[in-house]
Amino acid sequence: MEEKMYFLMTNDVEHHSIQLNREDPNIPDQIYNVGLPRLLELLSKYDVLSTFYFTGMFAEQSPESIELVKEYGHEIGCHGYDHSPFRAFDSLKYKEQIIELQRAKDAIEAIGGRISSFRAPALRINNDTVRALIETGFKTDSSIASQRFDGPMSFGSKNKLGWLYAPRNPYNMSYDSPTKKGNSGVIEIPISAALIPYIGTTMRISPTINRVLQKFIFYEAAKTGKPVVFLFHPNECLDIHGKVVTTRRTSNNLEYIFADVIRHRLKLKNLGNSSLKLLEEVLKSAKEYGFEFVNSEEYRKVLQKEHIQR
Template sequence: MVPEAVELVLDHGHEIGCHGYDHSPDRAFDLMDLDEQILELERAKDVIEGVSGRIYDFRAPALRINEYTIRALEETGFTTDSSIASQRFDGPLTFGSKRKLKWLIAPRSPYHPSYDSVVKKGGSKVLEIPISAFVSPYIGTVMRVSPAVLKLIEKIVFFESSKTRKPIVFLFHPNECLDSKPGAVAARRAGNVVEYIFADVIRQRLKVRNLGLHAAELLEGVILRAKKVGGEFMTVREYSRVEG
């Protein structure tokens, strides 16, 4: 982590959250038990808070969380999570997609999850603020792979929000604005050939489309369209203070 980068983000009025300590697939949160998740969150929190001051929000790498995550977040002082994409359906194009089928039943508006199931309302103190989705997720990858599909999802989630005041959450990795290194091949992760073709080959090819300056321009389009319909921009902390 580059401390100056964190300061730059804060200087521009954004909020710093936590995306875990390790982004590798074999260290995903849904593979860890409660104690391991607590250790992982404490490790990440210590490093980030050393630079940013107190943090409150979490999003799991690859959105992979399990039944222990909400309790682990509470134990380590987090108050919000944004790792659920309600009604997103990935088919075979992503890892852990069987587990993610549960997303189809997740509430669309922010909710306090139950300790037994992150996709059900319950008594936890953590506020789950779902990533916007309508079958397809409202995220940077879709924006880059198919700007037209993104605009379609956008029309739906903008309309929904105008009726329900539900916040719109667009997921974007800042590193999508960096050019990819040609020839960089991802390590094979899938267990069988079919899974390999879908989840590794196709996915990796799509994921590098429109990176760099193209991604920055497309992102600007997303922001301008939200402004045009009178969207109000706020941090997770600001939102949870008012609505949580």
């Protein structure tokens, strides 16, 4: 009997405007009216069950977005309270992270019911995050991208160097380090990568590179049983209207050049309907390859069942 292969289609829902390179209070309405309907229709076409990680701020401003996602049967997860680079989890102390997590969780659960899955904004966490997740009742995390290398192209890149030696398969996180195995009880479900991340941004910047990367990721999954975890954003489904602005988000000149200017220009490629066409190619390929689409909570239960059977 062949072992099942699992594909986790994950979506981060936040205020970030790709067009303006910053948080934008107009984004929730645009996502609710345009981005989510487009994305949800595509996911339904391929019978994809996925996880939508919402920020607490987004939930407060657009509760109808959470209700819409739940109507389609998808899991609701937590993406912190806001997506500001100045409140990233890798810059917060233990007690500050607990406050941030609880605030976000309360805002989301008031609309969507109980949640247990977390992904940090910009994938930025530190050694205190595991204990903070336990304290606030989270059971899974998906903030580590094993063997992904961003260099200076993202904020928090120094802490992200730990990704290079993180386990590739899902693992119980260590109390002392999120990139090491341990017995914390929080299951890390790493985002797929092989130096280059398997995410919507890569897909849009270079569809050719993404297809090559996908072949390796799919082959590895078939050989090792490792799940495929693809990261996407509903704001990638939005078209550009009006002026493009590269907002400066850091006082560090090197970070500004790479993480703001260069990265922003790359992220502007293939947005809107072009992004949806490329995403459809990804989902169609996964379905034809034989993957079963599951959300983060369902995959956690799969792992628990396999552990019991062993």
